[in-house]
Amino acid sequence: MLGTLEEILPSLQEDIRVWVMTKESTLPQVDTILDKLEVASDDPVPVNLRIANNLKNPQLYIFTSGTTGLPKAAVISHMQVLKFAAGLWVLGVAPHDIIYITLPLYHGAASLLGIGGCIELGATCVLRKKFSASQFWTDCKMYNVTVIQYIGELCRYLCKQPVKEGAKNHKVRLAVGNGIRADIWKEFLHRFGDIKIRELYGATEGNICFINHTGKVGSVGRTNFFYKLFSPFDLIKYDFQKEEPIRNKHGWCERVKKGEPGLLISKVNAKNPFFGYARNMRDTEKKLLRGAFKKEDLYFNTGDLIFQDQDNFLYFWDRTGDTFRWKGENVATTEISDVIGMLDFIQEANVYGVSVQGYEGKAGMVSVILKPNKSLDLEQLYQHVVTYLPSYACPLFLRLQEVMEVTGTFKQQKFQLVREGFNPSAVSDPLYFLDSCKKTYILLTKELHVKILSGQMKL
Structure with missing residues (x-):
């Protein structure tokens, strides 16, 4: 560096x-x-030289990933570090376990939960400089790894590796992480054996965490009376057009029904504080929701849409910055990505909303990269999306990229793609437009772009 x-x-x-x-x-x-x-000296630091005098003092900053905006320095207190360090113990990891960490150490999961958890337990840590899908299971066998840390994309990369004999011949018993999709979850277990997956939900700067202890596929955890007693939260109605919580005529937020996605908000109090962003009061305040149900209420706005089923299991639905509204309907980018990813020639799909002159809301756009030695079949793609997606969710614009920009923790970058939009004069990659009359995606030329902006081509 x-x-x-x-x-x-x-x-x-x-x-x-x-x-x-x-x-x-x-x-x-x-x-x-x-x-x-x-x-x-090896002696402890004298008390008079220690800066921190209580658990709420900052210990370090961890920058947010910046998937939908610019990264921000989240303040991490000593209290949060200790909570993270106890995480592996809570998940059933023991001192005799060997934990394999391939995630970047500037990421809270690796540094605080992984390294911190190993120090807390006195467990063994196997650190790899950089994640390698081809060497992952070789390393696990070589070092007798029993616990692995993952993020969803990591599991997807592993499942895309060629099938090999003896894939289940390892000692890994537990996988700890977040963001694994239900279809990848099932395939991961099928490919690599009876591994207990402990899916987590939480944000680096957040004051709430869910843990799926039961292994319910797709769920981030389960809530009950006692959980909400110690960590109060609510799922509330959200206005995708205005990008803010919906308030009734009295000015209060409204809770969603079970099975309906809602914005997750978590109560800020002495037990669950929110420390905000370093020297950034504007963005800190934007993450707070005041007067939700009472005048004195204060909540942390996670920015995430969660839904709760009839059995009180919780499921991640989408991020509010990713979800967009088109034709009066709410469109979840994750749902569209999953559907497009089913095609055998698609390696990766990144879905986002773009503004179109003369239209309310945002139109769907998808950036894709192809699998090696595969070609883009525009007709098949068209048939696939109109078959498996409602009309309002079908991406109107398509961008073909050679490389997908991701963050250091493999999260797809949308910020720059949204800014570049669908203008063929500004984008060097091939662009396509969904033509319902021709029942295929067609090349988006400069002339066609002008017709769309002028309203001659209806969307």
Whole structure:
């Protein structure tokens, strides 16, 4: 990282001190660490030198992934670090376990739950510098791994690897993570054996967490009276057009019925505080919902849509920034991605909404990359989406990319794609338009783009 550091050093603020893990450095105004560690005392840090004086003091910042906007530095307190560190113990991991971590360590799951959990338990940690789908199970066998950490995309990459004999010949008994889709969940168990999957729900900066202890496929956990007593939350109605919670004539939010997706909000109190973003009051305040059901109410707005079934199991539906409204209907991007991903020539599908001049809401657009040695079948794609999706959810625009931009934790980047939209003059990738008359996707030319914006081509 020294090369990157050298580039940005002149633009850093004067009050920022930079430390590098070396004995000496030629860079100006940079402190070195290794030389000082050699002469430092092994005794505990004296009390008068400790900055933190209570559990709510900040310990570190973790930047949000920035899938639908710019990353923000979430304040992580000592209390949150200790809660994370107890997570593996809660999930049934023991000191004799060997945990395999391939996620980036700037991610809360790897650093706080994974590394922190290993330190808390005294368990063994196997760290890989970078995730490798082809070497994953080889590593697990070599190091006698018993617990793995995942995020949904990681499991999908593993399931896309060629089928090999002895795929179930390993010691992994537990998988801990979040974001695995129901279809990948089932395929993962079928391919790799009887592994207990413990799906979690939570945000780096959030004050609420769900854990699926039962292995119910697709669920992020289950709620009950006692859970809501210690961690109060609600699922409320959301206006996708205005991108804000719906309030009734009295100004209060309204809870959704079971089976209906609602915005997850979590009560902010002394037991469940929200520490916000570092030096960013504007974005901190945007994550708070005031006066939800009473004047003095204060809730953390997760930005996530969750639904609860009749048996009180909870399921992730979509993010509010990802979900969009078209033709008066709410469209869930995850649902469309899953459907398009069923096609044998599609490697990956990233769905988002784009604004179209003269129309309310946002029209569906999908960016796809193809599997190796496969070609794009526009007619088959058209037939597939009109068969499996309601008309309002069928993507009107299609973008063919060679590489899909993702964050360091494999989350799809939408921010830049939304900004670039469907203008063939501004986008170098091939663009296509869903033509209902021709029953296929057709090339989106500059002339066709003009007709869409002028209203000559109806959507």
